[in-house]
Amino acid sequence: MENVTRIGVSLEPELLKSFDLLVAQKGYATRSEAIRDLIRNALVQESVEHAESHAVGTITLVYEHSKGGVKDNMMDVQHRHHGVISSSIHVHLDEEKCLEVLIVHGTVESIQELAKDLMNVKGLTHGQPVMIAGELSEHHGH
Numbered sequence: 001m002e003n004v005t006r007i008g009v010s011l012e013p014e015l016l017k018s019f020d021l022l023v024a025q026k027g028y029a030t031r032s033e034a035i036r037d038l039i040r041n042a043l044v045q046e047s048v049e050h051a052e053s054h055a056v057g058t059i060t061l062v063y064e065h066s067k068g069g070v071k072d073n074m075m076d077v078q079h080r081h082h083g084v085i086s087s088s089i090h091v092h093l094d095e096e097k098c099l100e101v102l103i104v105h106g107t108v109e110s111i112q113e114l115a116k117d118l119m120n121v122k123g124l125t126h127g128q129p130v131m132i133a134g135e136l137s138e139h140h141g142h
């Protein structure tokens with residue numbers, strides 16, 4: 001690997017033991033690889049904690065399409081936040097249930113507001129938005 005700086009890390013035996021277990025479980029080739037991953041995750045986490053940071057991500061929704069206007073209410077929310085939604089994927093899970101995954105981009109705050117409004121739609125089960133730091137590039141047209 002080019003341009004790397006070696007650093008020393010001191011760990012208590014118990015913590016090291018647990019860490020080595022994690023390394024094995026996650027299938028990392030080396031401790032260094034695992035530590036690099038942990039640091040990257042922490043940096044991404046840190047960046048998406050700022051409301052004004054840009055992020056891309058997904059929001060996963062499950063609902064029964066014929067129940068109590070859920071589809072219309074959800075569509076209203078999606079249209080109100082159209083600037084945040086890049087795309088969506090709809091899968092009919094069975095006769096009643098639909099799975100919808102929204103691909104979102106924008107400030108962390110705008111994604112959280114969309115997720116909050118979706119959460120308020122009765123009959124919609126949803127996951128918290130999954131966000132990673134980043135911005136769609138200009139040529140994607142936004």
Ligand code: NI
Nearest residue numbers: 065091092098
């Ligand atoms: Ni459907």
